[in-house]
Every structure is written in structure tokens, then in C-alpha cells.
Amino acid sequence: MEYSKKIILVGQIGVGKTSLVQRYVKSIFNEDYLSTIGVKVDKKTVHVENDQVNLLIWDIAGEASFSKISKSYYLGAKGCIYVADCSRISTFTDYVNQVKMLKELIKDIKIITVANKIDLLDKQELEELKNNVSFDFYTSAKQGEKIEEVFHEIAKKVLCS
């Protein structure tokens, strides 16, 4: 069977949402930061067992992630990837509340949490982070680490919804 499912990426500015999508869709990484304004929409097809899922990926600007205008971007979303930057504490101190808020705002949304930029931490720092906060995935868009896994997991989750 073939399905089209909309997923959104949210998280604070500069955490690497666009970079995760670029790495996943185009297999590229850009060191230069160009902020997203509004939303950037991409599409990629994933196969989950015998099904084909057209993931319609809405990468929402960090600037707009939790503002009023973002409501129109949430419309019809079935899944959400919440992204934080492990090198910036401020991007994950409030993530539990923000995830809760998204669940209240978007009916039946499936959410997975991602701590990106693990390449900026050394082994010990990463262990410490994992002990203090628990994200579903620890990724690096720069090194292409765990990216396929994140999108495959969200595709699997939205397929059940």
C-alpha cells in the first residue's frame, strides 16, 4: 500500500532541523547556517515492510516553531520530530513541556525526540547528557549518524496512526 503522511520538525533556532532533513533527503551537509523562515517542505519516500510511505516533511523555522503562525503549519501533521542541540543546554531544558504542548495541540500526533550535533561532544560529555536527559535518538547531521533511523522510526509510527 502507498500512504502520504505529513510530519513536522520542531525545535529551537539553529539546532539542525534543516540539516537533518538535507542529510536525509539529499545526503548533503552544509556548515553555513541559513535560518529557515516560516517552513520548508520536502518529500521523501520510505519503505516500511511492504508499505510505501511518502513522507511530507515540514521543517518549521525555530523562530516560528512555537509561535502563533505555526498553527497553520501543524495542520494535518501525523508525526513530529522534536530536535534539540546537545551543545546548547537552553535548547533542551524545556523540551518536556514543549512536547507536552504539541501533544495537546495536535490530535494523536506521534512524537520522537532527537538530540543532534553529538559530534560536538566528547564521549564523557555524551554519557553525562544521556544520564541526565533521555532522547529517543542521538544524531549528527554533520556525520550522518542515526539519520536514516530517525526518519524510518517516525515513518513506522505514523503508519500505525
Next chain:
Amino acid sequence: MQLSAIDQIKFNHCDFIQIVLFDAQGHVIDSCDTLFPLKANQENIFERIYVLESIQNDIQALDSKLEIKMVEFSHYKRDGFFDFLIHPSNIKGEFHLIIKDQTQVYEYMQHVQTQKNKSIIKNEQLQRLNQKISDQNQQIKLFSSFITHDIKEPITTIEGIADMLNAEFEELIGQDQLKQGLNYIKRNAVWAQRLINDVYNYSKLEQNIVLYKVVSLHSLVAQIIETYSINHDVNFTNQIEPSTKIISDPILIEQILNNLISNSIKYKQANKPAEITIQFKELETEYILTIIDNGKGIEKTKIKEIFKPFYMIDKQPEQMSTGIGLSIVDRAIKKLKGKITVDSILGKGSTFKVFFKKKVD
């Protein structure tokens, strides 16, 4: 249900507008513009524009206007920014769709937003760095208090007891070995205290801010000279004009002079008294303090090393040198935004020139 849509696309280069009508399945019913790519006429708009594909089901249930602004995506393989406006028409079940190409406007906004975000992130990083520094300073404070109280105190006690034993049991102690032992204890206690003082001063230098004041340089130097003249075999020449006044941090200047003079005395030639001359010169933007000695001199290859912490020119315990004095000089000079140069001839002596900037408001 009928869905009518107006696909209004303004390209930067060819600048044309299209109005296209679609049916409920998204098939093109009519296009009023022949510029519209023919192939696309047969396609389903929901597949052609995947922004719409994502919300296809939700549009059908829409009962009021929906505006989705600032949407960046590829349209006909061209990246751009578009505003989507979807609203129900007067006829029930019919919708209008307007897609506006806003690339030029939003590209500019994106540039501004990027600058803004970059500065927010930089600020955040600076704040974290400040926090880290303040944590470190707190650690240093704890460490300093640990050194001054917890380590220094027992050593002072040892020194005191050695003195007391020496005084109280003079007859008993007449025996050479015992006396020697007590002197040894005393010497090591003094040495340990000096080490602690130097480490303490060195670490404290980093925390303190520079406090500028009017400094009477001649009298400051005279005071230092007086202290050293009491116990050492040294002749000083203070060539600074008595009326000389500078604006600088007297504590830092004192630390620089103290350690340079103490260094010159430590490394004096064995067979003659130390001769130390102190000079001062004021230039347009900076001051120069010069300390000239007639000591052993320093090998050229070692000059760079001597300002590193714990470095000693020749490690002999009788020098009573901790190897920190010149690092304190180096740190203090850096705090005054200055530099130091050393000229030295082995067996003749050394000249230390300290350059430090005048304060500008």
C-alpha cells in the same frame, strides 16, 4: 465536492501570472494562460505541489480561510518561497487556491533572520562561557582559601614550634645534630610558605580586575628598595624622578618590581654584591620601566622559558626560588596590556624592560 483553485505563480525571471482551475480531485479544468506547461495540465495538483499533498484531506474539511505563509519548496524544480491562501468560495464545496511567489521578499527576510539568530546563539554561548568562568573563579577562590588556611596554617605551626624549641631548650639543643635538624625544619617551613604565597598570588592575579590610580612611582620603588636592602647584599640606584606620577595599578606595578628585583638578587654573581638600577621613561602612549642588574645573566635560549610557571634557571634549593615569580610578572604585565623584553649577557648581567600602556578613557 468541487475544488476550484487559482495557481498564481510569479517567477523572478519570466514574471507571469497564471490562473488555473482545478476540480475536486485536483485535475486542471481550465487554464487561462498558454504559458502554463502543457504536461502539467493533465496532472493532479495535489501531486504536483506536495505542500498540498500533505494537507489534501484537511482542505476538504475546511470551513474557513486557511493561510499558510512563508512556505519554502521546490516548484518546477526551482526553489522559492510561496504564500498559500485557501478559502471556501460562495458555492458550497468549492474552494479557491492562490499561490503567490514571494521569493524576493522572503529571501531578504531570511537573510535578516539568519543574522538575528546567529547573534542570539552567539550571545547564548557567551553567557555560557561567562557562567563557566564565574564557576571557575569560584573554584579558584575555594582553592585559594584552601591554600591560605588549610595548608599554610599547619606549616606556620611547624615553623613556630621549631623556633620555640630552639629558644626554650637552648642548652640541650647545643648538640649540633639537633640544632641542624631544627634549622632544617625551619628552612623548609619558610620555603613551603613562600611557595604557597607565590601560587596564591599567581592564581589570584587572574581574578582581580585592574584598578587604576595615581601612583607616585619614585616612592613606590623606594619602599621596595628599602625592604630588600635590609637583608640582602645589594646596592640600589633609583633613577626615577621624585616627582614622577603615573596612572596605573599600584598592586600590579609592585608585583612586577618585587619579583624582578627578587629575581635579580637570587641570580646575583657569587663574589660581588648585586647592583640594581631602576629607570623610568614616559612615551606618548606607554611607559617603560627598566631594571638593570649585574647578575649571572641568562642564556639566550632560556629567555623565552623563564616566564613560564615553575621554570627555574638552575634548580638549586639554596636559591629559595619557587619558579613562579617571573610568571607573576608576565601575568601582571599582560593585565596592564604590556610586554617585557630581556637583554642579557652571561657573566655581566641582565636588563628587563617592562612596557605598559597608558590608560585611555
